[in-house]
Each structure stands twice: as C-alpha cells, then as structure tokens.
Amino acid sequence: MTHHLGGRAAIAVVLAAVAGFVGWTRCDAQPGKPAAEAFGSGRVNAISIDTVRAMGYLKQLCALGPRVSGSAGMGKQQELIEEHFKKLGATVTWQKFEARQRSRQAPVKMANIIVSFQPQAERRVILCTHYDTRPIADQEPDRRKWTEPFVSANDGTSGVALFMELGHHLKDMKLNVGVDLVFFDGEEYIFDPRPGADKYFFGSEHFAEQYQKNRPKHRYVAGVLFDLFAGANPKFAYEKNSLFLAGSVTQEIWATAKELNEPMFEARLGVEVLDDHLALNRVGIPTTDIIDLDYPHWHRLSDTPENVSGETMARVSRVVVTWLGRVK
Numbered sequence: 001m002t003h004h005l006g007g008r009a010a011i012a013v014v015l016a017a018v019a020g021f022v023g024w025t026r027c028d029a030q031p032g033k034p035a036a037e038a039f040g041s042g043r044v045n046a047i048s049i050d051t052v053r054a055m056g057y058l059k060q061l062c063a064l065g066p067r068v069s070g071s072a073g074m075g076k077q078q079e080l081i082e083e084h085f086k087k088l089g090a091t092v093t094w095q096k097f098e099a100r101q102r103s104r105q106a107p108v109k110m111a112n113i114i115v116s117f118q119p120q121a122e123r124r125v126i127l128c129t130h131y132d133t134r135p136i137a138d139q140e141p142d143r144r145k146w147t148e149p150f151v152s153a154n155d156g157t158s159g160v161a162l163f164m165e166l167g168h169h170l171k172d173m174k175l176n177v178g179v180d181l182v183f184f185d186g187e188e189y190i191f192d193p194r195p196g197a198d199k200y201f202f203g204s205e206h207f208a209e210q211y212q213k214n215r216p217k218h219r220y221v222a223g224v225l226f227d228l229f230a231g232a233n234p235k236f237a238y239e240k241n242s243l244f245l246a247g248s249v250t251q252e253i254w255a256t257a258k259e260l261n262e263p264m265f266e267a268r269l270g271v272e273v274l275d276d277h278l279a280l281n282r283v284g285i286p287t288t289d290i291i292d293l294d295y296p297h298w299h300r301l302s303d304t305p306e307n308v309s310g311e312t313m314a315r316v317s318r319v320v321v322t323w324l325g326r327v328k
C-alpha cells in the first residue's frame, strides 16, 4: 500500500473521477434505500472464527522470517499455503510470472496464488491480500534498521492468516457465488522508497491483465482487499478510490457493519490509497479496500504478531462474511 505519490496519485484521482460516476449512478438508482437492502436479504452468516487458530497461523508465517518476493522465505510460505488449502479440499492455482524492479538488475520470479471454493460457480467474489513482505522497514527513523529482518505481521501477513482460518469455514458455507481467495505477490517489492522510483503492485496488475486477456468463463462480481486491517482497535473510513470505483460494494459492506453494530467501519470519507484494488477496478471487478492507515507499526520492525489482534480479525471477517452471504 502506498499513498501520497505525487504523479501517480494524480492519475488515480482522474481514474476515480471517471469510473466513480458509474458507481454513484448505480447507488443513486435506489434513493433512500440502504445499500444492504439493495443487494440481498437480512441473512446473517453467523460465523465466528477461531481467533487462537488464526493467530497461530500468523505466528507460523512470521516464524518463516521475511517473505520478500522471490526469496526463500516466500518459497516456504507458498508451500505452506498450497498444502493448507489442498488439505481443506480447495482448488489451488499458481499464476507464475517474472518481474523486474526498476532499481534491481535481475528479474525475479513471482506468483499469485488463487484458492477457489466452489470452482464451478461462474459468478465469483474475490477476497484478496498481498502476501509479500517489504524488503525494507523504511518507516524506522534510524536508517541502519531498515535492512534488519522485517516480518511485517499486519502488512501482508494478517490477510494470509485470516484466509487460512476462513478456509475452514468457506468450505462448507452455502453461498450464491463461488469464492476465490487471491494472494498477490510483489505488492511492495520496494528497495528504493522515493516517490515514483520503484514500482508497486506487480501481482495484482498481472492478475488483472490475465483476467482481461483470457476472458475466463467465470465473472468476478465483487472484490474485497484486506490490507493492514488487523491491528488493535482499527478504524476503517471509506478509502476514497474504493468509494469512487466500487461504490456499491463499499457501501454494502459498511452498511452491513452498521447493521451488525460493528463500529470499526466508519461511514466517513478517508484518504486516498493506491493499492492492489486499483488494478482489479480497472478491469471491471469492483473492489473495495479495507485498510487502517493509522496502524502505528506500519513499515517498522515493531510490526510483529503481538501488535496484531485476533479479535479484530474476527470482527472484520464477521462483517465481510455476512456481506458475502448476501451477494447474489
């Protein structure tokens, strides 16, 4: 995730303004109706995740050390993810590709992993997260600490842990849509953090290109991106691009939170974030970003399992899974 990127941010704003018009039109078509009513019944999927097990997965992933794209740690994580979801009976697909970072000499092997439940369903929802960790902890004031081992527990790991936990629940859930859990590689394979220097979002951009190019039989009707969401007491304002590019999905989820009396989701406009959801929105998959920009350990060595909350994971997933149960 990145924001305040000068030129790139300006591009995102223009895109948001154009595509946002469509999103708002769809919402406005039902004046006065809460978004939750517009997309489904009042059904509540009463899942409560096992927070101890979810935190266990988080610690297991962090114990692998950093999981930078193309590294040995990433390789171990990929094996762990594949084994976990195959055991649960899901279909695991690797989307392999190569990418070269601007500040690096050699290209590196990357892979998105797509875990499908009800793979035959043509209407599908994406729940996604990046699963690479940043090579440098560049929010550390002392520059010498940037290159110390950085496990990035909330940023790029909490989403993986939550999905591993959700796998236990998704496999038996009765839904109107199929679900793909998508793990994006190369979200922040960043060695030069200066604005406009290194490139973000290799994985999500590759995924979006393939979706557009291959025109698969299935259609993604909505997406939810989980990023930096699992700290203690997070606040989720509407992320600006999400609201403009994926207005309906965003409002549906926030309305579901309100209905469930979940105050972490605040119906107010937050700042704009450039993140993996932009590539998906560009190819017509309306995708919202659940992100807490005030996480104090962001890109610091203190982003460790102690600063991630199982309770937050449970509360966020209760909202999203209830929403998921209503998608038609």
Ligand SMILES: [Zn+2]
Binding pocket: 001, 134, 155, 188, 299
């Ligand atoms: Zn990050």
